[in-house]
Amino acid sequence: MNAPLRAARVATFVYFSLCGTLMGTWVVNIPAIEERVGISHATLGGLLVLLGLGAFVGMQVAGRLTDSLGARVVVPTTGVLCSAALVLPGLPQDPWTLAAALMVFGFCNGCLDVSMNAHAVHVEKAYGRPVMSAFHATFSVGGVLAALVGAAAASAGLSPAAGMAAMGALGVVVALVSARALLPAAPAVAAPAAATAPIAAASAAAGTDSARDAYSAGEAYSAEEAASTGKAGQASAAARRGTSGRIWILAALALMVMLCEGAANDWSALHLKDVLGAPASTAAFAYGTFAATMTIGRLLADRLVARFGSMAILRYGAATAAVGIAIVTVSPWMWAAFAGWALFGLGLSGCVPQLFSAAGHADPAAAGANVSRVAGLGYVGMLAGPAVIGWLTHFTALNHTFVLLILLCAITAVAAGILRTDSDRTREPAHGSL
Numbered sequence: 001m002n003a004p005l006r007a008a009r010v011a012t013f014v015y016f017s018l019c020g021t022l023m024g025t026w027v028v029n030i031p032a033i034e035e036r037v038g039i040s041h042a043t044l045g046g047l048l049v050l051l052g053l054g055a056f057v058g059m060q061v062a063g064r065l066t067d068s069l070g071a072r073v074v075v076p077t078t079g080v081l082c083s084a085a086l087v088l089p090g091l092p093q094d095p096w097t098l099a100a101a102l103m104v105f106g107f108c109n110g111c112l113d114v115s116m117n118a119h120a121v122h123v124e125k126a127y128g129r130p131v132m133s134a135f136h137a138t139f140s141v142g143g144v145l146a147a148l149v150g151a152a153a154a155s156a157g158l159s160p161a162a163g164m165a166a167m168g169a170l171g172v173v174v175a176l177v178s179a180r181a182l183l184p185a186a187p188a189v190a191a192p193a194a195a196t197a198p199i200a201a202a203s204a205a206a207g208t209d210s211a212r213d214a215y216s217a218g219e220a221y222s223a224e225e226a227a228s229t230g231k232a233g234q235a236s237a238a239a240r241r242g243t244s245g246r247i248w249i250l251a252a253l254a255l256m257v258m259l260c261e262g263a264a265n266d267w268s269a270l271h272l273k274d275v276l277g278a279p280a281s282t283a284a285f286a287y288g289t290f291a292a293t294m295t296i297g298r299l300l301a302d303r304l305v306a307r308f309g310s311m312a313i314l315r316y317g318a319a320t321a322a323v324g325i326a327i328v329t330v331s332p333w334m335w336a337a338f339a340g341w342a343l344f345g346l347g348l349s350g351c352v353p354q355l356f357s358a359a360g361h362a363d364p365a366a367a368g369a370n371v372s373r374v375a376g377l378g379y380v381g382m383l384a385g386p387a388v389i390g391w392l393t394h395f396t397a398l399n400h401t402f403v404l405l406i407l408l409c410a411i412t413a414v415a416a417g418i419l420r421t422d423s424d425r426t427r428e429p430a431h432g433s434l
Contacts, residue, residue: 004181009123009131011181015075015116016135018174020142022086023109025167027143028150029090029160036160039095045387050099051106052383056376058110063118063372065111067365071119074368076179078115082108083171090161114375118368121360122183130310133301133353140295247362247370249418250355253314254378256408257351260321260344262385263405264290267398268341275399276334289338290345297349310354315416321347322409329402351412352378358419 034044066074085108088101120135146167153163268290272283297317305313324343331337359374360367392401 007181008183011178013138014178017138017142020139021146024143024146032160051102054103054106055110058107059114059372059376062111062114063368066115066118066368072182074115078111079175082112083168086168087165090164114372117371121367130302130305132357133298136353137298251374251377254355254374255381258378259381259385260405262382263389266386290341293342293345294349297346301350311419313350314354315413317347317350318409318412325405
């Protein structure tokens with residue numbers, strides 16, 4: 001493995017960690033910002049939707065820019081913009097200004113998210129083996145780093161604006177320093193050389209009669225080539241339609257999986273506190289357990305994908321998550337609930353990276369646009385998850401609403417065949433039982 005490719009992989013780890021750190025820095029400062037601006041939880045929820053809307057728009061814009069300009073340009077640019085925008089939510093004194101700040105920060109974060117995932121696809125393709133899940137694990141590590149730094153900043157008496165500005169300034173430096181190690185844009189596929197070129201060369205060397213004969217031969221070949229090109233164009237159009245349909249299926253699966261992640265992020269601790277009566281200090285470990293097993297799973301997933309294939313990871317991962325959340329739904333015991341959240345995180349850990357990777361590899365020329373579709377719809381799911389569960393609690397107990405998550409995981413497991421490849425078909429006879 002050559003040094004530039006290893007350096008590109010390290011740089012990709014850095015950008016994923018940077019993205020997780022920037023988002024985590026915002027998250028840990030939410031309570032202080034909410035108090036300073038003087039808004040309710042309901043108003044904050046509406047503002048978070050605007051952050052998500054900005055991120056969705058940014059993902060669509062960055063996907064196309066990455067395909068046209070190359071990840072080596074777009075990733076560091078969006079890394080700098082996202083780092084600079086981090087301070088914006090820490091400055092407002094009123095809800096309207098905070099709304100605008102979150103829209104801008106969300107847009108920049110969405111741009112960075114999609115462009116770095118598109119670059120990760122190129123790195124994975126160059127490596128010739130699965131490496132995507134480990135990148136997503138470092139995003140989680142970045143969130144943990146942000147929590148530690150945020151706690152230290154709060155204990156030191158720093159205001160949210162000061163802490164976020166300091167982290168943003170560091171992010172700008174990191175984004176710029178890491179840029180040189182990124183892979184250059186993939187060279188465009190050259191059009192086939194004109195088949196009449198050798199004929200023209202022969203014509204120049206021969207006499208007029210030979211040139212006339214060569215020209216006639218060239219005309220005959222051109223007609224044949226045109227017919228062949230027309231058939232190839234029709235086949236290409238059909239292939240593009242098939243790829244587009246597959247991308248939207250991957251996007252729908254991403255929505256379901258990330259809806260489950262979003263629900264766990266916001267409701268795991270509340271489940272232990274409100275349903276099982278755990279004290280707040282104990283309940284907080286429910287999310288910690290979920291996040292820890294998800295990070296561990298992503299660190300291990302690439303080796304499992306190389307051994308069993310991405311389809312198996314999505315299928316059995318979603319099935320494991322379904323079992324885990326089913327335990328959470330029905331168990332009256334706290335220890336069993338912790339085990340259920342752990343299984344839920346472990347099962348979901350490898351699912352999203354496989355969907356993003358499949359989207360990026362479906363059409364290398366449109367990797368950015370395809371990843372933006374899958375990531376964008378997945379992000380909608382992550383934002384919708386907490387809201388959907390909250391709405392369902394008007395009709396039933398919190399733990400009973402998790403039946404929806406069981407169903408979504410089951411559907412994902414059944415639909416995992418969308419990731420089936422030729423290597424999966426040859427692998428199945430030997431490893432059919434995993």
